[in-house]
Amino acid sequence: MNPLNERIEKFLERLDDAKKRNLYFYQAPIEKIYDAHVVINGKDYIMFGSYSYLGLINHPKINEASKRAIDEFSTGTHGVRLLAGTTKLHNLLEERISRFKGRDASAVFSSGYVTNLTTISTLLTKDDYVFCDKYDHASIVDGAIQSRANFIRFDHNDMEHLEELIKEVPEDRVKLIVVDGVYSMDGDIAPLPQLIEIKKKYNAILMVDEAHSLGVLGENGKGIEEYFGIYNEVDIDMGTLSKTIPSVGGYIAGDKKLIDFIKHNSRAYIFSAALPPAQTMAAMVSFDIIEEEKWRIKKLWENIIHYTSELKKMGFDIMKTQSAVVPILLKDDELALKLTRILWDEGIIIFPILTPAIPPGTSRLRSCIMASHSSEDIDIALKALYKGGKELNII
Secondary structure (H helix, E strand, O other), X not given: OOHHHHXXXXXXXXXXXXXXXXOOOOXXXXXXXXXXXXXXXXXXXXXXXXXXXXXXXXXXXHHHHHHHHHHHHOOOOOOEHHHHHOOHHHHHHHHHHHHHHOOOEEXXXXXXXXXXXXXXXXXXXXXOEEEEEOOOOHHHHHHHHHHOOXXXXXXXXXXXXXXXXXXXXXXXXXXXXXXXXXXXXXXXEOOHHHHHHHHHHOOOEEEEEOOOOOOOOOOOOOOHHHHHOOOOOOOEEEEEOOOOOOOOOEEEEEOXXXXXHHHHHOXXXXXXXOOOHHHHHHHHHHHHHHHHOOHHHHHHHXXXXXXXXXXXXXXXXXXXXXXXXXXXXXXXXXXXXXXXXXXXXXXXXXXXXXXXXXXXXXXXXXXXXXXXXXXXXXXXXXXXXXXXXXXXXXX
């Protein structure tokens, strides 16, 4: 057998086994969305696997704005941003992001993954150095590899290890440090004050991926800088438009010179079609709503505290989460799948995170909390988790 086919067959054996045992939970087609609930195959579920942290999906103002954008600009664009694809909506969105993040300028891309990939690979060359936390998102890792720079990884949130590594690099070399604001599998936060100290001490550049911190951290949901009360120290501020912001795409915000360079050198910007008008408008209006409806951030954190405190009381290991991403560590793939099955049967959607997506022995369920969860929603999920935890001797 061809080695590639052999590799595929080996994976499909694992996939087929999960499906036969009714332990496959991915790509379930959602038929309806309302509040924090979804309907799948005619059954109502409470959603605990969504990235819509502020519950903005299906917000009437966003929906109406998107419809108006279609009426005015149609469903697509005339091409790539650099040529005929830019509309006034794209410029307005970039201006809105810049104001929200307190930056000079910003650039919008077709996906969050592409945003990290292209930014890192555009800015760096083979003579440069990129330092990444070992828990950084795959898009950061892929961008570092594609850049052909010297790719160095430091232990998770270990600033002593980062400093040991970066001090060995010649002072005149480009040094980029890239971290997640909130880590997507563990829910903990990057130590921004210490990162800034190191970046200044070694003349480095700091890039932060705010995919899971935008709308979550800070009194006004503006992210990790607001959370720590430190402003304009992150050189490259990256975020997505498909999590707290219920659209699609990603952005880079920063110095105007940096953004101009990226817009004229990034392959993803130059060769990808512009965001559709409806999605561009949806993203723009979402930033307005975050500022107008500040109760959502307060409600989100009430839900996070309610959920995490009760899980701890039950005896679940929720690791070191500090955010809306709440892992439930189980350490075993089979156990994670079985607990997920119990939860789905109880009408709770939470997804298992298994190897090789994470290191062996760290299998978990990843629950995501939203402002749109009612107290009753949280309690129903907790009851189901308690039931499953007892049945499987987890707690």
